[in-house]
Structure formats: structure tokens, C-alpha cells
Amino acid sequence: xxxxxxxxxxxxxxxxxxxxxxxxxxxxxxxxxxxxxxxxxxxxxxxxxxxxxxxxxxxxxxxxxxxxxxxxxxxxxxxxxxxxxxxxxxxxxxxxxxxxxxxxxxxxxxxxxxxxxxxxxxxxxxxxxxxxxxxxxxxxxxxxxxxxxxxxxxxxxxxxxxxxxxxxxxxxxxxxxxxxxxxxxxxxxxxxxxxxxxxxxxxxxxxxxxxxxxxxxxxxxxxxxxxxxxxxxxxxxxxxxxxxxxxxxxxxxxxxxxxxxxxxxxxxxxxxxxxxxxxxxxxxxxxxxxxxxxxxxxxxxxxxxxxxxxxxxxxxxxxxxxxxxxxxxxxxxxxxxxxxxxxxxxxxxxxxxxxxxxxxxxxxxxxxxxxxxxxxxxxxxxxxxxxxxxxxxxxxxxxxxxxxxxxxxxxxxxxxxxxxxxxxxxxxxxxxxxxxxxxxxxxxxxxxxxxxxxxxxxxxxxxxxxxxxxxxxxxxxxxxxxxxxxxxxxxxxxxxxxxxxxxxxxxxxxxxxxxxxxxxxxxxxxxxxxxxxxxxxxxxxxxxxxxxxxxxxxxxxxxxxxxxxxxxxxxxxxxxxxxxxxxxxxxxxxxxxxxxxx
Amino acid sequence: xxxxxxxxxxxxxxxxxxxxxxxxxxxxxxxxxxxxxxxxxxxxxxxxxxxxxxxxxxxxxxxxxxxxxxxxxxxxxxxxxxxxxxxxxxxxxxxxxxxxxxxxxxxxx
Numbered sequence: 001x002x003x004x005x006x007x008x009x010x011x012x013x014x015x016x017x018x019x020x021x022x023x024x025x026x027x028x029x030x031x032x033x034x035x036x037x038x039x040x041x042x043x044x045x046x047x048x049x050x051x052x053x054x055x056x057x058x059x060x061x062x063x064x065x066x067x068x069x070x071x072x073x074x075x076x077x078x079x080x081x082x083x084x085x086x087x088x089x090x091x092x093x094x095x096x097x098x099x100x101x102x103x104x105x106x107x108x109x110x111x112x113x114x115x116x117x118x119x120x121x122x123x124x125x126x127x128x129x130x131x132x133x134x135x136x137x138x139x140x141x142x143x144x145x146x147x148x149x150x151x152x153x154x155x156x157x158x159x160x161x162x163x164x165x166x167x168x169x170x171x172x173x174x175x176x177x178x179x180x181x182x183x184x185x186x187x188x189x190x191x192x193x194x195x196x197x198x199x200x201x202x203x204x205x206x207x208x209x210x211x212x213x214x215x216x217x218x219x220x221x222x223x224x225x226x227x228x229x230x231x232x233x234x235x236x237x238x239x240x241x242x243x244x245x246x247x248x249x250x251x252x253x254x255x256x257x258x259x260x261x262x263x264x265x266x267x268x269x270x271x272x273x274x275x276x277x278x279x280x281x282x283x284x285x286x287x288x289x290x291x292x293x294x295x296x297x298x299x300x301x302x303x304x305x306x307x308x309x310x311x312x313x314x315x316x317x318x319x320x321x322x323x324x325x326x327x328x329x330x331x332x333x334x335x336x337x338x339x340x341x342x343x344x345x346x347x348x349x350x351x352x353x354x355x356x357x358x359x360x361x362x363x364x365x366x367x368x369x370x371x372x373x374x375x376x377x378x379x380x381x382x383x384x385x386x387x388x389x390x391x392x393x394x395x396x397x398x399x400x401x402x403x404x405x406x407x408x409x410x411x412x413x414x415x416x417x418x419x420x421x422x423x424x425x426x427x428x429x430x431x432x433x434x435x436x437x438x439x440x441x442x443x444x445x446x447x448x449x450x451x452x453x454x455x456x457x458x459x460x461x462x463x464x465x466x467x468x469x470x471x472x473x474x475x476x477x478x479x480x481x482x483x484x485x486x487x488x489x490x491x492x493x494x495x496x497x498x499x500x501x502x503x504x505x506x507x508x509x510x511x512x513x514x515x516x517x518x519x520x521x522x523x524x525x526x527x528x529x530x531x532x533x534x535x536x537x538x539x540x541x542x543x544x545x546x547x548x549x550x551x552x553x554x555x556x557x558x559x560x561x562x563x564x565x566x567x568x569x570x571x572x573x574x575x576x577x578x579x580x581x582x583x584x585x586x587x588x589x590x591x592x593x594x595x596x597x598x
Numbered sequence: 599x600x601x602x603x604x605x606x607x608x609x610x611x612x613x614x615x616x617x618x619x620x621x622x623x624x625x626x627x628x629x630x631x632x633x634x635x636x637x638x639x640x641x642x643x644x645x646x647x648x649x650x651x652x653x654x655x656x657x658x659x660x661x662x663x664x665x666x667x668x669x670x671x672x673x674x675x676x677x678x679x680x681x682x683x684x685x686x687x688x689x690x691x692x693x694x695x696x697x698x699x700x701x702x703x704x705x706x707x
Contacts, residue, residue, distance in 0.1 A: 118664075123684070124683075124692070125688065125689040126686040127685055127686045135669075136658065534699055
């Protein structure tokens, strides 16, 4: 696209009609959904392109949409030369697609010219050419300044006119003439045996050939488009499914994105508080893909609906594809778990698209999803359940490629994708989804645990890329106030859920209480003993004090006695006339004296 | 359109055959067709016809009305039903068959 835009400037400056071979190919946007992406900008500008295919494959519609979109969206008036259908029929046929040919004709944005060739009325009597057709076409182009031309189906001329040599030469001249006029032309052709078209028109149109196909597999029809040839341009080589719907064509590129999407760091809540906690505390990553798998009745849809509710509560849009239940059924069922989605539907934030999977083929479903996503531009897309889509797929490989495309498509848009997957009873849920699970970023598993005469739901986070998620099993309980996630009982008795868990929890509680009582008793005993010892210590201390005071008293008595004895000695010494300088004998005498006294 | 008329035969008499010849400019093929037509008409429909020559280069809008693709095309407007004969009318036999002046003997190839 960028290349073609670059080339536009010099082409305008030189004023030529874009016939220079040196210049990169300029492209003409068709406005047909998906086609311009497929071809990197549209059909080759100023050249004729061939659109061929079997009856009822949508050639006329493709051509007409190219013209109408050109006139309405790109300001390029167009001429539709119909060799088969009458303008009135054409108008009626496409009115249901929202194309108002009469109004466009009145506004001089479109001319529908019906060229009728009636073999029974015509006699050929010698040499002729198709200058009449050229004049008509030229007149129509000039009358509205047309930039686009459709010839549908020019091969009808072959059934009306007999001289093949003249016809072939004239058709070749016509295509060259269209090129010289610089109009972007679409020429339709009926598919022939062993060739793209019955009359070998592909020989004359060398720039771009598009093949439309209508195939039935397993009673389901799928339309496919393939670009057979696009000279001077890279293009999608694979067959791409397309859809003809209320709003015209919708083509889905097979390899839409690849792995070059940017990952968001933003987190969005799952709508279930405990689940957010399990997912690193913040919920899913925005723009990631989430898979919830589980058996029948495990509450997958409820998890999906909670996510839808949380999305709408933030004021974002959510698109909910329901392949099992109708909108009103989902709304009713979610009310029963305390989730009222009706206000979001009314505010236009939540849109349901309910359809039976067998309604059309897998590719068609995905094309529908594609189209609705582009229309509604939601931030979250829910497919519930995705496995029902697989039922209509012809092969597992087909399922995979389609899902890859869907996930890539949503990822490049930054849309959070939420899929539920029904795992069949008995099969190991880990294996049945392995193909899909590698495509998803977060994988939750809801499983029925059957024990003690009950089925209880348990939720696991099997994986969640790029976040620290819980490895615990949580019991998943649906209450009238919404979903609750409860810690399961894991103990010596194993993993218990439901009433077994409740029983076990009660038993645990009473055991704990008994243990607490016992401990309290022991504690009390210890305290008592402590107190007794304290009392004993106090009594001993009193005893020590007594002993000390007795000793003190004895000491003071002794001191007094010694003083007295000393005084007596001194007096004796004085009386004897001693000088009192002989303390030692005095002391010795004192001791002796005391011995004498005792 | 009326000024384009080239009455060849009775002007006010019973011109039962109303013929239109569509051409694009004064090409050699157109001139041959016109002279062939005149010759055949004078031979088989003396005084009962008139020919209108329409040049689509001058009046391109007239091409759609009679569903003209090929040039030259002769259209028999009257008598009904409308007949179209394309080519330079050099095949006199087929031109006469085309104008219903001679019964169709065999299916043309």
C-alpha cells in the first residue's frame, strides 16, 4: 500500500495514465472487506482484472460491490455493463445488501447499462466490428466521468454472435481500450472445463485473475477466493474463505497476522475476585487469549459471563458468540447466579450473536466472527463453546488453522479472546485440548470432582503465560450472589470438596478446639506450679533473713562484750603501772580470759 | 433524428419498410453496407422503404436504444418483429433471409 501511494505522486505529476512499466504498480482499493488486505491495496489501477468462477459463486456481486464501494467510499464513479441480468433485476438482487443502485444512478455516480444480445434476432451478413459496444461504453464512462468499469459477463457475446475470429479480436481490443482509458475494470467470466473461463478470457487479461469457488463439504457450502495471478504484486497465495452477507462480501485472509503482535502489560479483571487472585492478583492480560475447558455443566459459561460483565462494567464492549444457548437463555441463567447482563445489552456494550454451529461451515463462522468484530470493535470476544465449531470442521487440521487465524486476528487487534471448550466426559481434558491450548495464553480447567456421592466443581489454572499464577486447586461454587472460589481441603484425607470438605472442616475445627482446651489446661497447671515455687522461694527468703538478723545480734553482743573486756584490761594495766604497749600479750590473755569465762 | 433521414423511395407513399442503419463515422465498411442495402432494397422493395442512417460517433446515446453492439447494424423497425442484421451486408442471400424477404432454407452456421 505504501508503495502504491508513493507511486501516485509521479504518475499524477507526469499526467500519464499509469502505463509506464518502470513504475511500481498502483492499486485501486475495492472497498470489499478483506480483499484489499489480501492484495496489499486492491486491484491494479487502470487495468482490467478478471474475476471468474462457476455459477452462483458471487462474481456479479463482487464486481458490483467493487463499483458501489468505489462510488460511495472512494469517490470513483463506475459503469456496470450487464450482459446478462436486466438492471431492474440487478437492482432488486443487491437491494438486500444495502446497495441502492437507483439512487446512485440518480446521483450520477453509477451507470448500469444492459447490453442484450439476442441470437434469434441477429443475422450476420459479412464483416463487422464491435464499435457499437465501444461507443456505448465510452459514452457511459464520459457521462459520469467513470473511473471504474465492470463487464458482466462479456462471454455472453460468444453465445450471441457467431464469428469467433472477430469476437476474439474485438475482445482483445476492448481490454486494451479499457487500459488506454485508464479505468480500473473488472471483467467476470464463467468458469470453463479445464480452464479458468469458457472462452479463455484469461489470455487477454494478464494483470490480475481472481477465482471464486463454491464448494460443498459435509453438506455445508463454503465460498472461497483465490488470487490466481497478480502481476507485479505480492499477494496471498492461499484460498481464502469468504462470505456473502447482509453487508456484501467479507473475505478472511488465511494467514492474517503471524506472530508480530505487541503484548500488552495491562491487566483486566476476570470478574471473579478470587480468580484474579489466582492469576497473580490482577486477572488476565489485555489482548491475551484465554481458554476455559471443562466437562458439561462445570460452569464454563458462567466464568465467561462474569468476564463479559466485568468488561461491560468498565464501559468496554464485549461480543459474545453463543453456539449453544440463545441470548435470552444466557441472560436468564446468569441472573440465577446473581449476574444481570441485561443493562449492558441495553446500553449496547454487550452484543450476543447466537447461532447453531451447523448453520454454516467453520470458515463461514469465523468469517462472521471476523466481520462482527470489525463492525462492533469490542475489547473482548467470547466464543462459547469453541468446541461446537469444531464439530462442523472437516478435519482437525482445518480446525487448527482456523483457530490460529482467529486468535491471530484478535491478537493483532489487541482484543482479548475468551474461549470455552467442552471436553468430553471420560477423556483426559489435558490431551483433548492440547492443540488449542498451545495457542492460548491462559488456560483454566474446571473439573467435576466426584466424591462422597456428590459432584463438585474444582478450578485449576493450568497455565498462564507471563504471570505468577496460583498452583492451588480451588473449589468453584455457584451461588445466587455469583461465583465463589473456595480453598479446597487438602489434608491427610486427600483433596476434599463440597460437603465432604465442610464435614472435614467441622471435624478439624472441633479437633482444634479440643486441642486448645488441653493446652489451656496444661498452661494453667504450669502457672500453678510456678506460683507454688514462687511462694516457696519467698518462705526461704524469710528464713535467710531470720538467720542473718540472729547472727547480727550475736555479733553486736560479742562486740559489746569485747569492748567491756578491753576496758577492764586497760584498767588492770593502769593499775599495775604498765605502759599499755603490750597489746599482744593482752590479746592472748583476753582470749585465754574468754576461754576461762566460757 | 428526422434530419438524418435519407428517404430513398416514395416519400409520402406507403413506406412499409422502416430500416435503420447504425454506423460509426464514414468508414469504408459503413459505406459498403449502405450501398449494399440500397441496392437490395431497390431490387426487392422498390418504393416501399425508407432508410435512416444513424452515426453513433455523433449520437452515441442512441446505441443503447436498439441494443447496438456491432457496427454496422441494420435494424428492421417495421414490419414487426424487429430484426437485426449485422455486418456490411455483403452476403446478399443472408441479408434477404434476415429481412424475411426470402425463406430461411437452412440454419446458418
